[in-house]
Amino acid sequence: QVKLQQWGAGLLKPSETLSLTCTVYGGSFSGYYWNWIRQAPGMGLEWIGEINHSGNTFYNPSLKSRLTISVDTSSNHVSLTLSSVTAADTAIYYCARLNYNYYFDFWGRGTLVTVSS
């Protein structure tokens, strides 16, 4: 069974850099796109971006200038970095696997990141 375990800092000040990591346990790491998705409190889902095992990335245009998603295939890690955060970046951040049928089939439990001075 595939399991996605996330970790990272949950409280940031404005202008700091958000860093989260998602480790994939079980199943194959290569051959899939690994995604980050966020959900602000009381709001809907927002796609952040994705990466595959070769490092090919696609980013949400609205976040692209501040966003880096990277992969470490030796440890099955997928990392998210978002610079210059503001209160608008406060959200639950999920990592999720995109499967061959175009849907997100495995999700991490989510990490609440709060940006506050």
Next chain:
Amino acid sequence: NFMLTQPPSVSESPGKTVTISCTRSSGSIASNYVQWYQQRPGSFPTTVIYEDYQRPSGVPDRFSGSIDSSSNSASLTISELKTEDEADYYCQSYDATNRVFGGGTKLTVL
């Protein structure tokens, strides 16, 4: 970039049927598959429909999906509503470089 527009909320009684729409702002709804996710409070989303109308294993056949090219929209229909169906529902699709979620629809079963 395109957008997916859903009604903010719908409500219906147990045992009835409800349909949630998802309209694509540009580009054909038929050009890329549509997925539907259910999200209960405090939990991550789970897939109820993928590839427009397919159901993942374990999702009851009370859930069905369709697309309508004339209105450039997708629909999720839930029949024989149960109180446990009360949740937020999100449609999702993509193009060559982006994945897009609809704004979500809160389903109330009362």
